[in-house]
Amino acid sequence: xxxxxxxxxxxxxxxxxxxxxxxxxxxxxxxxxxxxxxxxxxxxxxxxxxxxxxxxxxxxxxxxxxxxxxxxxxxxxxxxxxxxxxxxxxxxxxxxxxxxxxxxxxxxxxxxxxxxxxxxxxxxxxxxxxxxxxxxxxxxxxxxxxxxxxxxxxxxxxxxxxxxxxxxxxxxxxxxxxxxxxxxxxxxxxxxxxxxxxxxxxxxxxxxxxxxxxxxxxxxxxxxxxxxxxxxxxxxxxxxxxxxxxxxxxxxxxxxxxxxxxxxxxxxxxxxxxxxxxxxxxxxxxxxxxxxxxxxxxxxxxxxxxxxxxxxxxxxxxxxxxxxxxxxxxxxxxxxxxxxxxxxxxxxxxxxxxxxxxxxxxxxxxxxxx
Amino acid sequence: xxxxxxxxxxxxxxxxxxxxxxxxxxxxxxxxxxxxxxxxxxxxxxxxxxxxxxxxxxxxxxxxxxxxxxxxxxxxxxxxxxxxxxxxxxxxxxxxxxxxxxxxxxxxxxxxxxxxxxxxxxxxxxxxxxxxxxxxxxxxxxxxxxxxxxxxxxxxxxxxxxxxxxxxxxxxxxxxxxxxxxxxxxxxxxxxxxxxxxxxxxxxxxxxxxxxxxxxxxxxxxxxxxxxxxxxxxxxxxxxxxxxxxxxxxxxxxxxxxxxxxxxxxxxxxxxxxxxxxxxxxxxxxxxxxxxxxxxxxxxxxxxxxxxxxxxxxxxxxxxxxxxxxxxxxxxxxxxxxxxxxxxxxxxxxxxxxxxxxxxxxxxxxxxx
Amino acid sequence: xxxxxxxxxxxxxxxxxxxxxxxxxxxxxxxxxxxxxxxxxxxxxxxxxxxxxxxxxxxxxxxxxxxxxxxxxxxxxxxxxxxxxxxxxxxxxxxxxxxxxxxxxxxxxxxxxxxxxxxxxxxxxxxxxxxxxxxxxxxxxxxxxxxxxxxxxxxxxxxxxxxxxxxxxxxxxxxxxxxxxxxxxxxxxxxxxxxxxxxxxxxxxxxxxxxxxxxxxxxxxxxxxxxxxxxxxxxxxxxxxxxxxx
Numbered sequence: 001x002x003x004x005x006x007x008x009x010x011x012x013x014x015x016x017x018x019x020x021x022x023x024x025x026x027x028x029x030x031x032x033x034x035x036x037x038x039x040x041x042x043x044x045x046x047x048x049x050x051x052x053x054x055x056x057x058x059x060x061x062x063x064x065x066x067x068x069x070x071x072x073x074x075x076x077x078x079x080x081x082x083x084x085x086x087x088x089x090x091x092x093x094x095x096x097x098x099x100x101x102x103x104x105x106x107x108x109x110x111x112x113x114x115x116x117x118x119x120x121x122x123x124x125x126x127x128x129x130x131x132x133x134x135x136x137x138x139x140x141x142x143x144x145x146x147x148x149x150x151x152x153x154x155x156x157x158x159x160x161x162x163x164x165x166x167x168x169x170x171x172x173x174x175x176x177x178x179x180x181x182x183x184x185x186x187x188x189x190x191x192x193x194x195x196x197x198x199x200x201x202x203x204x205x206x207x208x209x210x211x212x213x214x215x216x217x218x219x220x221x222x223x224x225x226x227x228x229x230x231x232x233x234x235x236x237x238x239x240x241x242x243x244x245x246x247x248x249x250x251x252x253x254x255x256x257x258x259x260x261x262x263x264x265x266x267x268x269x270x271x272x273x274x275x276x277x278x279x280x281x282x283x284x285x286x287x288x289x290x291x292x293x294x295x296x297x298x299x300x301x302x303x304x305x306x307x308x309x310x311x312x313x314x315x316x317x318x319x320x321x322x323x324x325x326x327x328x329x330x331x332x333x334x335x336x337x338x339x340x341x342x343x344x345x346x347x348x349x350x351x352x353x354x355x356x357x358x359x360x361x362x363x364x365x366x367x368x369x370x
Numbered sequence: 371x372x373x374x375x376x377x378x379x380x381x382x383x384x385x386x387x388x389x390x391x392x393x394x395x396x397x398x399x400x401x402x403x404x405x406x407x408x409x410x411x412x413x414x415x416x417x418x419x420x421x422x423x424x425x426x427x428x429x430x431x432x433x434x435x436x437x438x439x440x441x442x443x444x445x446x447x448x449x450x451x452x453x454x455x456x457x458x459x460x461x462x463x464x465x466x467x468x469x470x471x472x473x474x475x476x477x478x479x480x481x482x483x484x485x486x487x488x489x490x491x492x493x494x495x496x497x498x499x500x501x502x503x504x505x506x507x508x509x510x511x512x513x514x515x516x517x518x519x520x521x522x523x524x525x526x527x528x529x530x531x532x533x534x535x536x537x538x539x540x541x542x543x544x545x546x547x548x549x550x551x552x553x554x555x556x557x558x559x560x561x562x563x564x565x566x567x568x569x570x571x572x573x574x575x576x577x578x579x580x581x582x583x584x585x586x587x588x589x590x591x592x593x594x595x596x597x598x599x600x601x602x603x604x605x606x607x608x609x610x611x612x613x614x615x616x617x618x619x620x621x622x623x624x625x626x627x628x629x630x631x632x633x634x635x636x637x638x639x640x641x642x643x644x645x646x647x648x649x650x651x652x653x654x655x656x657x658x659x660x661x662x663x664x665x666x667x668x669x670x671x672x673x674x675x676x677x678x679x680x681x682x683x684x685x686x687x688x689x690x691x692x693x694x695x696x697x698x699x700x701x702x703x704x705x706x707x708x709x710x711x712x713x714x715x716x717x718x719x720x721x722x723x724x725x726x727x728x729x730x731x732x733x734x735x736x737x738x739x
Numbered sequence: 740x741x742x743x744x745x746x747x748x749x750x751x752x753x754x755x756x757x758x759x760x761x762x763x764x765x766x767x768x769x770x771x772x773x774x775x776x777x778x779x780x781x782x783x784x785x786x787x788x789x790x791x792x793x794x795x796x797x798x799x800x801x802x803x804x805x806x807x808x809x810x811x812x813x814x815x816x817x818x819x820x821x822x823x824x825x826x827x828x829x830x831x832x833x834x835x836x837x838x839x840x841x842x843x844x845x846x847x848x849x850x851x852x853x854x855x856x857x858x859x860x861x862x863x864x865x866x867x868x869x870x871x872x873x874x875x876x877x878x879x880x881x882x883x884x885x886x887x888x889x890x891x892x893x894x895x896x897x898x899x900x901x902x903x904x905x906x907x908x909x910x911x912x913x914x915x916x917x918x919x920x921x922x923x924x925x926x927x928x929x930x931x932x933x934x935x936x937x938x939x940x941x942x943x944x945x946x947x948x949x950x951x952x953x954x955x956x957x958x959x960x961x962x963x964x965x966x967x968x969x970x971x972x973x974x975x976x977x978x979x980x981x982x983x984x985x
Contacts, residue, residue: 006843010832017831038676039664045673063523089530091707092697098525108523116525123700125535126408126496132527133503139525140509146523158474159509160429161481164498166488167455174674177491206825213792213821213898214844215813285560285647292655293394297401305669306406307493309413309461315405329458336489339456368794368812 253338272358554633
C-alpha cells in the first residue's frame with residue numbers, strides 16, 4: 001500500500017510537468033464538444049424535387065403548388081421526358097422527379113385513372129424512403145381537396161392520419177442526441193490516448209525495465225497508472241459537460257450523481273482496456289494503431305450514430321462485451337429521459353463486470369518478465 | 371529500382387503493418403455493410419390500442435408484418451408510456467384512438483398518434499416516417515376498395531440505383547475514401563518520420579540518390595498497396611454486398627489514383643513538418659481522417675450542419691472524392707458528370723505536391739547547412 | 740573454500756524458438772567480488788543477466804540468487820539492485836524525487852529515506868543538485884546517480900548491464916571507483932561490459948561466445964593460461980564467433 005503511494009506521487013508529478021498532457025486535458029474536451037456536437041445531424045434536408053408537367057392544366061399546377069408549399073420539397077420545373085429525368089437523378093441535380101402525365105386532368109375528370117410517376121434517387125435509402133412517404137401524404141391531401149370539391153363527403157376517401165409526437169426532445173434537436181455520445185467519446189479519448197501511451201512510453205524509454213526488477217507487485221503498478229488518469233478523466237468529463245451546457249443549453253433530466261457514477265465505472269473499463277492494449281505492443285506507433293482499431297469498432301457498433309437495434313444479431317451480441325454500448329445507452333437515458341437507478345441498474349451492473357474484467361486482464365497481461 | 375524493393379520488403383516483414391493494410395479495410399467494410407445501418411430493422415415498438423376493433427387490429431398486424439418493427443409490448447394506459455421509454459428498449463408507442471372503426475366510417479379519417487422517444491432523434495423520425503408510410507399504404511388500399519368511381523390519383527414510384535433500398539450502398543464509397551487516407555497519408559508520413567527518428571533518413575540523404583528518388587521510392591509501394599486495396603474493396607463490395615461498379619471501372623481507378631496521389635503528398639507534407647511519429651499520426655487524424663469521416667457526407671449529410679462546416683468541407687479533399695466516386699460506382703455516371711469535382715481534386719493534389727516538394731527541399735537545405 | 744556463494748548457476752539454458760541464447764552455463768559468484776561478464780554483442784550476456792535478475796525465465800537449469808531459487812523471482816528482486824543498459828531514471832523527475840520513488844518502492848518510509856538521501860548526495864558530491872531534473876544533468880552524472888539509486892536499498896547483489904557505455908574516460912574512472920567502494924562494503928557487483936580495459940578491474944571474468952562460457956577465471960590467470968599480454972588480446976583470440984548469426 002505504501003509503495004502505491006510512492007508510485008502515485010511519481011505519476012502526478014510527471015503529469016503536472018508534462019505540458020502536452022495539460023494541453024490535451026484542456027483542449028480535447030473543448031474541441032470535441034464544440035466541433036463534434038454540432039456537426040453530427042441526420043435530419044433529412046429539403047429535397048430537390050423536379051417536376052415534369054406534361055399536362056399543364058390548372059389541376060396539375062394545383063398539385064405542384066401544393067408540393068412546393070410543403071416544407072419537405074424544393075421544387076423545380078423540368079420540362080423533359082423520362083430519359084431526361086434519369087439524367088437529373090444521375091447528376092444529382094434532383095433527389096426525386098415527379099412526372100405528371102398529359103392525361104392528368106382528363107383522369108381527374110373521370111375519363112381515365114390518373115397516374116403519377118415518381119422517380120427517386122435511392123442511393124441514400126433512408127432519404128428515399130422518407131421522400132416517398134412525404135410525397136404520398138401530400139398527394140393524399142390533394143386527393144382530399146379534389147374529392148371535397150366534387151361535393152362528396154370526406155368519408156368518401158377514408159384514410160388514417162398520423163400525428164407524431166416527440167418526447168424528451170420535441171424539436172428533434174440532434175445536439176441533445178449527440179452530446180451524451182460525445183461525452184462518451186471524450187472519456188475514451190482521454191483514457192485510451194493518455195493512459196495507454198503513458199505506459200508504452202515507459203516501456204520504450206526503458207524506465208519500465210527498472211521498475212520490473214523491483215519487488216513491486218503487478219497490481220500496484222497497474223493501479224498506480226489507473227488512479228491518476230481516473231481522476232483526470234472525471235475532471236475532463238466535468239469540463240466537457242460544463243462546456244456542453246454553456247454552449248448548447250442541453251437539458252439534464254436525471255441525476256448528475258448517477259451520470260458521474262456510471263461514467264466512472266466506464267472510465268475504469270476504458271483504462272483497463274488501454275493498459276491491456278499496452279501490454280500487447282512494443283511501441284507507441286503500434287499502440288496507436290491497436291487503440292484506433294478497437295476504438296473505431298467499439299464506437300461504431302455502440303449505436304452512437306445509428307440505432308443499434310437495426311444491427312444483425314451477431315452485432316447485438318457483440319455489444320454485450322462493448323462497454324461503449326452500455327454507457328451510450330445509459331447516458332442518453334439519464335441525461336435526456338431522467339431515468340433513475342432502477343432503470344439502468346442492469347446495464348450498470350454489466351458495465352461494472354466488464355470494468356473489473358478489463359482491469360484484471362491488464363494486471364494479468366502485464367509481464368514483469370520479458 | 372532496388373530501393374523501392376527495400377520499401378516493399380519493409381512493409382511485408384512487419385506483420386502488424388500487414389494487418390493494418392488488410393484488416394482495417396475488411397473490418398470497416400463488414401461493420402458498415404452489416405452492422406451500422408442508417409435504416410431501421412426490427413425496432414421495438416409498443417402499441418396502446420384504445421380501439422380494439424377490426425381497423426386497429428388490421429393496422430397492428432400490418433406494423434408487425436413489416437420488417438421495420440417488432441411489437442414487443444402492449445400497453446393498457448397512457449401513463450405507462452414514460453416508464454416504458456425509461457427502460458430504454460421501446461423506441462415508440464403507437465396509440466390507436468377509441469372507436470377507430472366507427473370514426474373512420476363516419477368522418478372518413480381517424481388519427482393515430484405516434485409517440486416517439488426522441489432522445490434518439492434519428493430513430494424517432496425514422497419510426498414516425500415508416501409508421502406514416504404503413505398508414506398511407508393502408509389508406510391507399512382503402513381508397514382503392516371504396517372509391518373506384520371517384521377520381522383519385524395514386525402515384526407510382528420507381529427507386530433508382532438502389533431498388534432494394536440497401537443502406538450500405540451509401541457507405542462503400544465512403545469506406546474507400548477513409549481507407550485510402552489511412553493507407554496513403556498515414557502510412558507514408560509515419561514511415562518517413564520513422565526513418566527520421568532512427569536516423570536512417572540521413573544515411574539515405576548522403577547517398578547518391580536524388581531527393582525525389584528517395585521520396586518516390588518511399589511512396590511508390592504505398593501507391594500500389596492502396597490501389598490493391600481499392601480492388602479488394604471493390605471485389606468485396608461486388609461479391610459480398612452485391613454492389614457492382616455501375617460506371618466505368620477505368621474511370622473509377624483513375625480517380626482513385628488521383629486521390630491516392632493527394633494522400634501521398636499530404637503524407638509527405640506532414641513528414642516534412644513533424645519529427646515525431648505520434649505527431650504525424652495526430653496530424654493525419656485531425657487533418658484528414660476526422661474530416662473524412664465527418665465532413666465528407668460519408669454518413670452525415672453536410673447540408674444539415676451549420677454553414678461553417680459546409681465551407682470548411684469545401685477545402686477537404688475527401689468531400690470531393692466521395693462526390694466523384696459515389697455517382698460513378700452506384701449511379702453509373704460518366705466523366706461528364708464528375709469533371710468539375712475531378713478538376714477541384716486535381717487542383718488540390720497539385721497544390722499539395724508543389725507544397726510538399728518545396729518543404730522537402732527547404733529541409734534538405736537546412737540539413738546541408 | 741570458505742567464501743560464501745551468492746549466485747549459483749548450473750546448466751542454465753535459454754532458448755528463443757530454435758535460437759539458443761544461453762547454452763549450459765555453469766558458474767558461481769562469491770560475496771563481495773566484482774564479477775565481469777564479457778562477450779561480443781549477441782553473445783548472450785544480457786540474456787543471462789536478465790534471468791539472474793528475474794526479468795526472464797530460464798528454459799532449463801538451476802539458478803539461485805542470494806540463496807533464492809529463480810522460480811521465485813519476486814523474492815530475488817527484493818535483494819538485488821539493477822542498472823540497465825538504457826538509461827532508466829525518470830528524466831522528468833528531480834534527483835530527490837527519483838531517489839524517493841525507488842526507496843519507496845523497496846518499502847522504505849520517507850523518514851528512512853530523507854537522511855540516507857542527504858548522505859548519498861554528499862557522497863556523490865551532488866549536494867545542491869537535489870531539486871534538479873534528471874533531464875538537466877550531463878550523461879556521466881546521470882549514470883553515477885543511476886548506480887547510486889540501484890544501491891539505495893542496500894541490496895546484496897547489484898547487476899550492472901554495460902554501465903559505462905557512452906561515458907567519457909574520466910567519468911568511467913570515477914564509476915569504477917564507485918564499484919570498488921561498493922564491493923568493499925560486501926556488496927557483490929555483477930557487471931557486463933565490452934570495454935576490455937574494464938575487464939582488468941574485475942576480480943574474476945567470464946568470457947561468453949555464442950551463448951557458451953569459453954573462459955572463467957581471474958584476469959591474470961587467464962592471461963597466463965592463454966599467453967596473452969592483455970585481456971583484449973585474449974578476447975580476440977578466443978571469443979571470435981565461429982559463424983555469423985543473422
